[in-house]
Amino acid sequence: xxxxxxxxxxxxxxxxxxxxxxxxxxxxxxxxxxxxxxxxxxxxxxxxxxxxxxxxxxxxxxxxxxxxxxxxxxxxxxxxxxxxxxxxxxxxxxxxxxxxxxxxxxxxxxxxxxxxxxxxxxxxxxxxxxxxxxxx
Numbered sequence: 001x002x003x004x005x006x007x008x009x010x011x012x013x014x015x016x017x018x019x020x021x022x023x024x025x026x027x028x029x030x031x032x033x034x035x036x037x038x039x040x041x042x043x044x045x046x047x048x049x050x051x052x053x054x055x056x057x058x059x060x061x062x063x064x065x066x067x068x069x070x071x072x073x074x075x076x077x078x079x080x081x082x083x084x085x086x087x088x089x090x091x092x093x094x095x096x097x098x099x100x101x102x103x104x105x106x107x108x109x110x111x112x113x114x115x116x117x118x119x120x121x122x123x124x125x126x127x128x129x130x131x132x133x134x135x136x
Contacts, residue, residue, distance in 0.1 A: 035087050036057065036071070036087070036088040036121065036127060037085070037088075037126050038085070038102060039084065039085050039086070039129070040053060040055070040085075040104045040129045040130075041129075041130055042115065042130070042131045043130055043131060043132050045082060047079060047081060048079070048082065048084060049079055049106065049114055049115070050079030051076075051077050051106050051107050051108045051109065052075070052076055052109075053074065053075040053077055053084060053086075053105070053106050054072065054073075054104070054107065055073050055075065055086050055103070055104045055105075055129075056069050056070075056073070056088075056102070057069065057070045057071045057088055057100065057121070058070075058118075059099055059100045059101070060099050061099040071088040073089075077106065098120075100120070101120050102119050102121055102127045102129055103116070103129075104116065104129045106131055115131035115132055115133050115134055116131065116132065117129045117130050117131040117132055
């Protein structure tokens with residue numbers, strides 16, 4: 001004997017289809033995420049000094065200085081961490097060229113550069129940048 005279609009059955013079917021659509025859309029969005037993730041450490045595996053880390057994506061092969069930097073973020077260092085993680089949200093999807101790199105600059109509160117480091121970007125791999133002390 002076949003059960004009659006009720007309002008509850010229709011609403012449950014519609015809810016299941018809607019949930020499936022949301023899961024499918026979320027899966028597509030996460031697959032298209034173009035964030036670059038990585039970590040910054042200090043040479044000698046010591047704590048990163050206190051200051052502001054400016055981390056940006058740069059392609060030195062680009063001649064126009066205004067277009068050389070594709071993404072940028074700032075992270076505060078409290079002076080006690082050995083590793084600081086970062087994520088660069090990309091508004092546009094840059095092509096991974098052989099000269100594309102992540103640059104990290106550590107500056108004190110007064111603006112003096114303390115350390116700098118860079119690392120090449122490889123598609124799909126996390127980036128590890130080691131800061132080296134700047135000598136004046």
